[in-house]
Amino acid sequence: MVRMMKVLVVDDEETICVALDAWLSKEGYHVETACSGMDALALLSQKIFDLYLVDIKMPGMDGLDLLARIRELQADATIIMITAHGSIQTAVEAMKRGAADYLCKPFDPETLSMLMERVAATKALRDENVALRGQLMERQEALLDDFVAQSEAMHTILAQIEEVAPSNVPVLISGETGVGKDLVARAIHMRSEHAYGPFVAINCGAQTETLLESELFGHERGAFTGAVKAQRGCLEMANKGTLFLDEVGEISPRMQVSLLRALEEKRITRIGGSQPIEAHFRLISATHRDLRQLMRENQFREDFYYRINVFAIHVPALRERREDIPVLADFFLEKYARETGKPIEGITQKGIGLLMSYPWPGNVRELRNVMERAVVLSRGRMIGAEELCFLQGGGEVCDLGILTLREAEIRYIKAALDTHGGNITKAARQLGIDRVTLARKMKRYHIEKE
């Protein structure tokens, strides 16, 4: 890192330029020199440098003027002013105007060496930061690419995301299971001012109340039996980022009170602790339940509802936006074909017809699983009715997100046998296993061939 640093020395005294050039070159820096501000600007029009060592007192354009001009041309430039003992006040003024540091002539070699090392280390960190931010931007773009939408409803949602993301208001995302509420939440986070902060997601419906409280607020060591060490909670971890409360409708009224207080005070106290901890985050909640109905049933607090529902986004079910089905199916097909390395080119008209007529109770997640299964089963270049026949009649669909491996295997095997009229050899070929293995599995799962 240090060896590649490009340094420009600007000083009207040739001996200073020569001495610094010689000294820094031995350190492995690429050094160029300029004997006036104008010469420096001429060089700067052709290339940029990582570090500028600029003498304050120069005839014509002085160091302070040059500092301003360099900053105009290269906002992130690191500039160190060189000064004589008498002009330290000017050097301090230069630092107020953006210089990174100053050196008094003559320099102590130890000071110069340490300063150069510090600048190099800062540059390395800055470069790494830029690279990481670039990767984050790529991920952000990739995430938005996942928003495959043809329907007006989804375009409206994309517009809502753009609208609400820059503000800091809490967002409530509603919609059936599998419509992609978490994708919407992540897209808001990625486009918000908290994009470089953490995105902490927690499924409030997947745990008991006590566990959820510990997960949300964290706990101190010894707060309860089994709390062998202190642990940060999600609210604390989401500081300066986004907290995503999935299945917020499952949170108990008692917990809602604690959360409401934390949201209003922007600080929390760990279970068993007494010290308040700052927790500034953007809140995004999601639910598949009708929160108004829950309020009427006194299962959801009104004050908490209005606190989390400042901006509402409803993601419609897939059956309500059928024009998205072909593009989503194509998207998943391409994704899984790429992953499995199969040369599948598309879906036949008959296949599209089946996809369009199916009610999709599991929404986009179900469609994704269906396409994954179809790609696995496919032997040709097109996905057709044969691979999707299990959708006929709106019935048997393997939602891999909710099935055990055993259940999934049983369903796949049954579907393959149905497709081939009970022919084990053909079904085994379709499943990518030999007929003996299939027969063994049929015996184990008590599957009869019809």
Added chain:
Amino acid sequence: MEVNPNSRPHLDLIPLGNLDPLAVSIMGAHLQAVLGLRTQIHPVRSNPEYAFMAMRNQFDASKIIKALATETDGAPFKLGVLQSDLSIPILTYVYGESQLGGKAAVVSLHRLFDIDRQLVYQRAAKIGVHEVGHLLGLEHCWQAGCLMRFSKQLEQLDRLALDFCDACRYEIVRRLKAIS
């Protein structure tokens, strides 16, 4: 490295002003042993008054180097040694200074002082070999323990071995072959 004493010397080691002759001899011996440079120790010359900076009570290393580099007779490399303090106009002091890939270098024993004379001789040898490494075109090395690593303080210099890392040693051999 092996040295043939009958061949033409590679380096003239030139004492400048009054200084411990043993320090010069030890430096010369290490330049021969560590770098494989045929080294000739010259008779003591007077202090380089032309390079004295009265305001700082130091000698300007860059002026001494410039003067040594103009000498056309003798060995292709010149290394001046003096007891007085050295600096260059931009730095408060230097232990030594040399032309990167050039002809002349100079070192001072002034700041190497310790009550342990052995340590002083060892430091002098290290500084001398380091500066001649620059004459051979080597930059500072980032390898821990390599003699071409820049030492900010004497303690760091003391921790270095009187040897180079593999990469620097390879470069030295390559460059010595080129000048032989």
